[in-house]
Amino acid sequence: MTELLLKYFRTKQREVQSEKIYDTQCPFCSMQCKKQVIEQSVVTRKKYRVLGKENPASHGRLCIKGMNAHQHAMHPDRLQYPLLKVNGKFEQIPWDKAMRIMKEKFQSIQAMHGFNALSVYGGGSLTNETAYLLGKFARVALKTKYIDYNGRFCMSSAAAAANHAFGMDRGMTNGLNDIPLAKCIILAGTNIAECQPTLLPYFEKAKENGSFIIVIDPRETATAKMADLHLKPRPGTDSALANGILQVLLAEKEIDLSFIMERTNGFAELKDFVETIKLEDIEELTGVPSSQIRKAAILFGKAATGMVFTARGVEQHTDGYQTVRNFINILLVTGKIGKAGCGYGAITGQGNGQGGREHGLKADQLPGYRSIENTEHRRQLARVWNIDESDLPGKGVSAYEMMEKISQGEIRGMLLMGSNPIVSNPNAEFVKNALEKLDFLVAADLFISETAELADLILPVSSYLENEGTMTNLEGRVIHRPCAMPSQGSVKHDWQILCEISRLLGKEEYFSFSGPEEIFNELREASRGGIADYYGIDYKRLKNGDGVLWPCPDSDHPGTERLFDDSFAHEDKKAVMIPVPSRAEAEKETPNRKYPLYLTTGRVVSHYLTGVQTRKSASLAARNVESFAEIHPETAKRYGIGNKSLIKIESKRGSIVVRSHLTDAIRKDTVFVPFHWAETQNVNLLVSDQLDPVCRMPGFKITAVNISRLE
Template sequence: MSTQCPFCSVQCKINVVSEPLPSGRFQYRAEGRMNAASEGRLCVKGQNAHQHAMSRERVLYPLAKKDGKFVRVSWEEAVSTIAERMGAIQREHGRDAVGVYGGGSLTNESAYLLGKFARVALGTKYIDYNGRFCMSAAASAGVKAFGIDRGLTNRLSEIPETDCLILVGTNIAECQPTLMPYFNRAKENGTYLIVVDPRETGTTAIADLHLKVRPGTDAALANGLLKVLLEERLEDRAFLRERTNGFADVEAHLKGLSLQDISELTGVSEASIRKAAIAYGRARTGMVFTARGVEQHRDGHMAVRAYLNLILAAGKIGRPGSGYGAVTGQGNGQGGREHGQKADQLPGYRLIENPEDREYVAGVWGIDPAELPGKGVSAYEMMELTVSRDIRGMLVMGSNPIVSNPNAGVVEEGLKSLEFLAVADMFLSETAELADIVLPVTSYMENAGTLTNLEGRVLLREAARPAPGEARHDWQWLCDLAARWGKREKFSYSHAEEIFEELRLASKGGVADYYGITYERLRQEEGIYWPCPSPDHPGSQRLFEESFAHPDGRAQLLPVDNLPPGEDVDPEYPLLMTNGRLLPHYLTGVQTRRSPSLTARAIENVVEIHPSTARRYRIEDGALVRIRSRRGTAVVRSKVTSGIREDTLFVPMHWGGIQNVNLLTNPLLDPVCRMPDFKVSAVAIEPWS
């Protein structure tokens, strides 16, 4: 069976081989299939992804909660119940009393259709998705600085060619491990590698310089790097003069900042800041990658802008071996945000409040632009609206918000207060357990569609096996549900390719233009970079070679303030906690915790704590500990390690219940992109008894 890994943004191609056993049953193994991104490699998650798809825990038929217990019902009853209950809520409280919550692992077709379904069938303005927590800071920064947001401005294959690499808040070794050979080859070629991370990781292990930054001070560190770059006269004045705006304001702002103050705030020595800046500035070519470590903060947008200032000042973009990359976390984190799941967007990265964009997409959908609702709110803000009862019914598709949102205790309270909750999932996730109706959906092995990897390369994933039980594709039940609201003619598709053909047209002329991409081309060419405006266009492998995507063709620099962490320590909460991922698991673990091979590698959650800190709080290695914040309490097992700052704790994000790190996290939102401040929470730690 030929398929594509459902997990990270590399989107590795896979062959799943079945082998008969003497018992008459089959065992399965996965092999990497050659492709341009992973070059045929698979990580441990890809090698075992088929285990969750074939799990006995799969939801195989619709479930309805009756008398507090789930019972099997027909698809007819399930869809009718959703239509009746949500319809009743909207009739009594208005169209916006129902919200839709999507996911960043959905195919482009499902993401597109979910956005259309919310706006056309339900008529609600409240739709957003868990990708808000993935790349919204980098996406908004890219749009403001460059005029366009695409994960990488150039190709993965250019990594070994560059002279200097800066990785900020990204642990490639555990989050995108099949990309590590690119960085290893770069090292072999003499590339100077700088990694910014408060922890020692598999990625920092290969670094020439590790900047162990204090969580929440990334913008200040970037300002320090740029200040040194300018002091050493390593900026590209010709590039700045000919291709950018705003540099004079940035230069004046930096003159008023003290490198000593930046060092004290960030916890990185002046010598190290200077060494990193000079290495990047003197390099002939350079690339900078950011990920959640720099983005999931109350100033994540501006922190990324600070690094984009550095790139633009050095003139290291738009040419071979030089560029910027926002390392997408989710499998379709890139495509999922381009075609209408975000509160403010329409397909093709069009804006729902732009009259021309509304008119164009409404024309494709065959409706009056006035029928389109306006802009809603971000994912976490939707959860707040469930608490306030502004949202009384919700449809959740491909996501587990009770675990993935910050301030998870409040999120659980809100979801429990809903008058009606429907969840479409393969498993009874923590969120699905609260639902009134659970719809069984197909896995990555069973549904066809396109996904867009971290490069901006659109890939086609074919269905490899029939759907088990009564599981249905997302587009099938969405069309059935739309028909119940009298919208059958707007949702009359017979297969995924028909949806993609409409997506092509809806994106035509937009920032994320897929019009020139077809299933047939994808089968022949493996993958095509967007923007691709016509069927004879080869796809845009490298952006900004001649101009940026703003109307004047110039990039925009902007002064960035040095801010302290969004929540600082005090005597009651004396430590900073950050969070992240582990190699064997993905997101909230709904899929990977159903894989015996992956679960065995990380059975329970842990907190990384420095030996000195552990001694101070009487924490023994391997002991259960209680972590408290102003929002809640979690209980996890301790892991004493010298590879973390003494003032910092690290807790992974893959578990629910009492092990859920997001019971502790800070819901403070970035004012620009509405990204929560996942990476900095003031906490206390103590032995659990």
């Protein structure tokens, strides 16, 4: 009897103490922090704790989102079986039926309306393997030109600007370790403390080393509180502010003339333009005192080393491309690039926003950051894919413009993978109405998002804990993410879904992959010799190391820590400067008597993108259960609005209802609303459908609105 009791207690003790460790990385921002999810079984319950894991980007740090990301992956609302909409309600169906329906619908739509009647819409959190395969699926299996992704709303301004200025775009021209070496840093429109909290210590280290930090933002964010100088421009006037800085740099001769002459083009035209600028005009336009503009310029010009970082605050405008070009102008005239502690960084927002645009998710791009309009690039990829170059479709349109094509009846079907466009797109009511017109919408997702609710067919996909692959972080470091846990229910990996439907469409020879490593090996070959060259990177190297920064042309190459040491990527090896007008964005959404205030948007630390995942985390949702509007107390008083009261915000496109949050950390002429909520709190219902003419970025950051107390 005693032995039986001892055996029983030993068994129970093992149950209590059993522990499983899952190595993975956070699925959210572009830092891609490594971590461990530790599962502890306590009798019949499972408890989880999370530890940061050492890695070159975040060195074991985790933010509140990373600490709780496992909660959404294990949420009971996770989709586990395909769902078909029947008479307005979703019914569970087997995979073979789901695939058969997809095949029949895709084929019938294209038979009636042509190849381009189908479209593909991807997401910036997909792995490199899925991003690559989704681009190939659109162009080879469906033969459609219509593919784009939600990264269009994240990085397109900065990507276009870097490509045109430098000849290539890698987000950051330097590795993260260069940040503490910069003696002056400009953070333009980036709230790192809330959007990428584990990145902030690099800037804190720079301050410890004596760096002077300049923050440009109409709000006093958590990042701005770290600044030595905070410039608060009127929304939409960032390019004008950059012109003011350039005017002082040239007038005070705080420029590197030898660098300009040897390594750049376009300075003469820029100089002629800047010399016509009057600093008092810039002050009037931006609302930033000329003394502050002068101080920022002289400090940056005189600093031995310096870096400029931009993010959505200056990029999500209809002149976002030109604004980023102007901040790059500041770097080029001072010669602060291609050296330790000197360079440009576009702070990538989404987990794999960088890799997605490198390998074919954008309408105009092919793997390796090649152009779909370049004949030699097309031939190169056709050889890799074993197709005729003439069978490769041409350039499509941007993400929002696909919605216009749907509304016009040109696009009749869509495969949506890892995105929620009726919340993330501008002019959101139009987008919803357009998607409802589709003959067939299939959504692959973890949950029934607001957009998936409109789908005819929903396919359940694996979470970040279950899906192996690679991601490319904000500095261009390619990182391997292991499969930590088995998938739930009959969930499939997104790459499996693409391979299976391709087989049914008769394209099996192009999609006969048995795992992500095989896909990555083809990606390597497809990128070989391109701007984003991954050829020298393989899974063995990634699993045994800390990731590799591209370009990496062969297996002996260490990866490229810093770009442009000796030359830029244009044919003549020089960077290009251009003059940028000061008033382009400011004139498009000017407040008036009916809509007298500026509205700008952004993030909060506890949520990510449209909130589909973070709202499924109890710990994160509890921190921000609803949306809100930041309003200056004097402005609120003028409108009879109290703190924490419900208010209506209205633009000429629609209205939303949110709760007021009075704070003197924002300009009196500006209202801020985060974009993580849907339905009546979806701030993108208010945003214009006007797009940047170069990169097709919407103007999320400036909308003319009115506010009123909700009776």
